[in-house]
Amino acid sequence: MIRLEELTKTFQTDRGGVTAVDHINLEVPEGEICVLLGPSGCGKTTTMKMVNRLITPTSGKIYIDNKDTDEYDPVQLRRNIGYAIQQIGLFPNMTVEQNISVVPSLLGWDKKKCHERARELLEMVAMEPDAFMDRYPNELSGGQQQRIGVIRALAADAPVLLMDEPFGAIDPINREVIQDEFLKMQEKIRKTIMFVSHDIDEAVEMGDKIAIFREGRIEQYAAPDELLAYPVNEFIADFVGGDRTLKRLRLARVEDAMNTDVKTVKRDDDIERAREILESSGQAGVPVVDGSGHPRGYINRRVAEGSSGKAGDLALPLTFTVRRRDDLRTAVSEMFAHDVNWTAVLDDSGRLIGYVGQRDITDLLSTARGEKRAA
Amino acid sequence: MATASATLRAAAPGRRGMRNLVLAAMFAFGAWAQASGLIGDVLYLWPDIRFLTRQHLLLVGISWGLAIAAGIPLGVLLTRPWMRKYSESVLQVVNTGQTIPTLAVLALAMSILGIGFWPSIFGLWIYSLLPIVRNTYQGILAVPGHLMEAAVGMGMTRRQILWRVELPNSLFVIFAGLRTALAINVGTAPLAFLIGGGGLGELIFTGIALDRTTMMLAGAVPTALLAVILDFLIGQLQFWLVPKGVNPLRLNR
Numbered sequence: 178m179i180r181l182e183e184l185t186k187t188f189q190t191d192r193g194g195v196t197a198v199d200h201i202n203l204e205v206p207e208g209e210i211c212v213l214l215g216p217s218g219c220g221k222t223t224t225m226k227m228v229n230r231l232i233t234p235t236s237g238k239i240y241i242d243n244k245d246t247d248e249y250d251p252v253q254l255r256r257n258i259g260y261a262i263q264q265i266g267l268f269p270n271m272t273v274e275q276n277i278s279v280v281p282s283l284l285g286w287d288k289k290k291c292h293e294r295a296r297e298l299l300e301m302v303a304m305e306p307d308a309f310m311d312r313y314p315n316e317l318s319g320g321q322q323q324r325i326g327v328i329r330a331l332a333a334d335a336p337v338l339l340m341d342e343p344f345g346a347i348d349p350i351n352r353e354v355i356q357d358e359f360l361k362m363q364e365k366i367r368k369t370i371m372f373v374s375h376d377i378d379e380a381v382e383m384g385d386k387i388a389i390f391r392e393g394r395i396e397q398y399a400a401p402d403e404l405l406a407y408p409v410n411e412f413i414a415d416f417v418g419g420d421r422t423l424k425r426l427r428l429a430r431v432e433d434a435m436n437t438d439v440k441t442v443k444r445d446d447d448i449e450r451a452r453e454i455l456e457s458s459g460q461a462g463v464p465v466v467d468g469s470g471h472p473r474g475y476i477n478r479r480v481a482e483g484s485s486g487k488a489g490d491l492a493l494p495l496t497f498t499v500r501r502r503d504d505l506r507t508a509v510s511e512m513f514a515h516d517v518n519w520t521a522v523l524d525d526s527g528r529l530i531g532y533v534g535q536r537d538i539t540d541l542l543s544t545a546r547g548e549k550r551a552a
Numbered sequence: 553m554a555t556a557s558a559t560l561r562a563a564a565p566g567r568r569g570m571r572n573l574v575l576a577a578m579f580a581f582g583a584w585a586q587a588s589g590l591i592g593d594v595l596y597l598w599p600d601i602r603f604l605t606r607q608h609l610l611l612v613g614i615s616w617g618l619a620i621a622a623g624i625p626l627g628v629l630l631t632r633p634w635m636r637k638y639s640e641s642v643l644q645v646v647n648t649g650q651t652i653p654t655l656a657v658l659a660l661a662m663s664i665l666g667i668g669f670w671p672s673i674f675g676l677w678i679y680s681l682l683p684i685v686r687n688t689y690q691g692i693l694a695v696p697g698h699l700m701e702a703a704v705g706m707g708m709t710r711r712q713i714l715w716r717v718e719l720p721n722s723l724f725v726i727f728a729g730l731r732t733a734l735a736i737n738v739g740t741a742p743l744a745f746l747i748g749g750g751g752l753g754e755l756i757f758t759g760i761a762l763d764r765t766t767m768m769l770a771g772a773v774p775t776a777l778l779a780v781i782l783d784f785l786i787g788q789l790q791f792w793l794v795p796k797g798v799n800p801l802r803l804n805r
Contacts, residue, residue: 231701252707252709254707255706256706260702260705262698263698266699266701266703268717268720270723270798279706280707283706313795313797
């Protein structure tokens with residue numbers, strides 16, 4: 178847990194004092210990622226750098242796990258806080274193994290333990306230890322360097338991590354891959370992370386909580402969904418962007434919006450049964466399923482009213498389906514692409530478990546869930 | 553890799569031709585040397601050549617060694633934060649030292665310290681100092697800021713940053729300074745004779761004074777050879793001692 182109390186930093190310049198960080202109060206709960214977000218010069222990086230004393234606060238307190246960080250020697254403090262920076266900062270004179278082992282060796286771990294830890298971390302990011310341990314940073318691709326930069330910050334297994342735009346030095350495609358990898362890793366390691374970013378999409382993707390900074394103050398501190406749903410003022414609304422509702426779709430999964438009381442018909446059922454369902458429930462279509470629950474097509478109103486026979490023979494093909502864990506943005510995008518207003522939802526083994534319609538999605542968006550999607 | 557070996561193969565016939573040419577030239581030179589009595593003269597001077605070469609090496613070795621011993625720490629010192637505001641002025645002073653002609657430095661050394669071996673050492677030392685100080689200073693300043701930030705942020709002390717980050721990452725540039733200093737030093741060392749420092753300059757200047765080509769060559773050729781050999785040796789040191797990741801010569805091999 179990281180807690181900032183009335184944290185302030187005033188820089189002395191030729192034109193007098195400039196307050197970069199102005200009485201900040203902030204708490205990052207254990208095991209969560211808090212993104213400090215804002216335009217450049219808003220004080221977010223200064224705030225982070227005060228946590229590991231790269232910048233000395235003018236006033237205010239910083240607590241890590243309820244211990245006042247003033248009581249530590251800065252060097253000792255930094256060794257117990259993982260630190261990853263935008264330019265990665267791998268030491269070009271050291272091999273990958275030596276780079277990963279910097280903090281462990283500063284902490285006095287023996288060679289063997291450092292070596293094993295480096296192997297373990299490389300495996301965690303799917304880089305073959307035997308191939309990479311002895312390479313130098315300039316022999317790695319940008320994405321590989323970025324991964325090493327992140328696992329180097331994890332090397333000593335510090336409970337708290339500071340990340341200053343750690344995925345900034347990389348192309349957008351690789352960035353998304355590494356972000357996903359990192360989130361998967363975080364599910365296991367549950368570090369308390371302070372993460373600086375200037376990119377709202379990254380913040381929404383990575384953050385359990387987001388603190389938006391302006392001119393040294395926190396304008397709003399909330400979960401991503403709440404921030405997007407209820408920006409407290411004009412500045413926040415502008416900053417998160419006019420498409421904030423669409424951004425929220427990324428935060429929700431299909432299962433959050435879907436209807437599970439879907440009524441279906443078997444292939445052998447008469448079309449009459451489908452017609453009854455369409456009339457009695459609000460369903461826009463009736464999925465046709467086989468014996469094991471896999472969808473084989475659907476019946477819509479037009480088919481049901483104009484014909485007779487077995488449902489299986491009359492069913493229209495389902496042009497697409499979504500999985501329960503897909504994000505809603507994907508689902509909506511597919512629905513637009515196929516010009517439909519509902520679609521069947523399948524579980525991981527492909528069985529029908531419900532359906533989701535546009536109405537369900539807009540209903541979901543009208544409420545802030547206040548929580549990031551469950552892992 | 554593939555292109556490099558292809559280039560080597562293509563160059564091989566050219567190399568062989570070159571080697572034959574060199575062998576032929578050496579043979580011609582040998583024949584001429586024998587006919588003109590040069591070999592006899594050189595044999596006569598051989599004990600002098602050996603003694604003076606040794607003295608020459610001592611002059612170069614000691615003055616260069618002392619320049620390293622003083623230059624690198626001075627260069628490092630100038631990069632420390634509390635020295636930053638003075639460092640440019642200090643470098644200016646050392647720079648000015650470099651603009652004084654070699655002979656004048658030696659003459660000044662003589663007028664203050666007298667004649668002999670140690671005044672010569674002093675003159676050569678002063679002369680080798682600048683490239684070492686300047687390259688150490690600039691090499692360390694050129695270490696990227698984000699490496700320093702990473703080092704501090706991970707909890708290295710000032711001393712650990714110097715030894716593990718700043719020096720290794722500027723080593724290539726520092727070595728370039730050592731190499732320049734050595735080249736200047738070897739080239740200047742013959743002048744030490746003029747203030748009684750000995751060395752191969754003794755054969756060169758005496759040869760000139762007596763108009764004896766053989767004697768002059770007996771000094772000049774070893775001086776030239778020494779320069780080439782020492783430069784080769786320090787080149788090898790630079791190649792093997794500078795960590796692979798920061799050595800442009802060994803990049804991606």
